[in-house]
Amino acid sequence: MKKGQIVKALSGFYYVKSDDEIYQTRARGLFRNTSESPLVGDIVEFQIENETEGYITSIDDRHNFLNRPSVANIDQVLITMSLFSPKFSFYLLDRFIAYAEMHDIEPVIIVTKTDLSDDPELVQNIKETYSMYPVYFTDKINVNEDLLPIFKNRLSVLAGQSGVGKSTLINTILPDADLITDEISDKLNRGKHTTRHVELIEIAEGLIADTPGFSTIDFSLIDKYNLMYCFIDFNEYSDRCKFRECLHINEPKCAVKDAVASGALAQTRYDSYKQIFEEIESRKERY
Incomplete structure (x- = not known):
């Protein structure tokens, strides 16, 4: 029996990384009798059938999970907001933050297109309003020194305004990470009839989910008292x-x-x- 983390789910197969090896696994039939299905990000136990294949026998308790994107054990969400075109929205950012907090995920705020705005008061207002969270302005940071370290030993997902492509977000947030950017961009350019899947990609000693992130917020699972x-x-x-x-x-x-x-x-x-x-x-x- 081995233990590892699901790094990709595709067509009923779960690809588990364990000791720097990737194993193609299926979920045992016992999961069909429960409401629980393995998710990318899950820590699982699996039985090896041969050198590269096996089947999942159990799923460790999750720290959290999202349905869209379908990822478990998320440490942080990179909420990317444009300062200009589309115009910065405090309300939209607050929705993203509340949704992250609801799932016990740490918000990290990335503000882009700051070089296109001549509103220093707005920038200062954002800094003061969200002083309880990490806030990065893309024209003010050294990517390698300031931003890449936040990925280390963490599983990250993206969130952003509707209509902002993930490759654009990654290019904006990590302009020097050419290999990562190319890999994600290639995945984004799959044909529209190609099977879509969730995958974890290594980045700066951490993992980031290869999904468009989430742009629709659903508060149906929280009550007014919480x-x-x-x-x-x-x-x-x-x-x-x-x-x-x-x-x-x-x-x-x-x-x-x-x-x-x-x-x-x-x-x-x-x-x-x-x-x-x-x-x-x-x-x-x-x-």
Whole structure:
């Protein structure tokens, strides 16, 4: 019995990396009787049938997983936002961040096209609003020194605005990583009738999922009482609210609302919270 990580899933086969070798495996029939299926990123035990093939016998407990893209045990999500064309959106970024926090994934914010904007106030506002997270502006960083180290020993996925291709994101984020960029670009240029699959690619001593990332956010799995915990900058103030289960919406003597009023918390963050909260509320009413 061996142990390894699934690095690719394709046409019913799972490719498991173990001791620098790749084994083509299938899932045992026992998984058909459960709702659980192996995912790329899973740590699994597998039985070897010959030198390069085998079958998966068990899946270790997952730290987290996403359905779109179908990846497990994600450490960080690189949320790429354009400063200009399309215009930067605090609300869209907040949705991505809340979705990442909901899945216990660390957000890393990458702001592109900063050289096309002449709005230093906006740049400063972004820095201050998201000071609790790593924020990188692509015209301000040395890729090799500043950005590549964040991949080490981590599994990363991408997120970005709809219509922004992954190869563009990778080229923007990692302009010096030609080999990685070419590999991902080649995969992106597969014919439209070619089978698509999820694969983990080695990058800077870490792994990045070869998927377009996610651009659609679904909050159907979170309730209104837990949403506040996806806004980690609220935590500093929420303990001071008068009511223990304060939702920071209509309750009196709410320390979060007071912090927004005083400028200690960004108004945009609170506005985003309220908008997502209302989305969750309206969903509950429909169902």
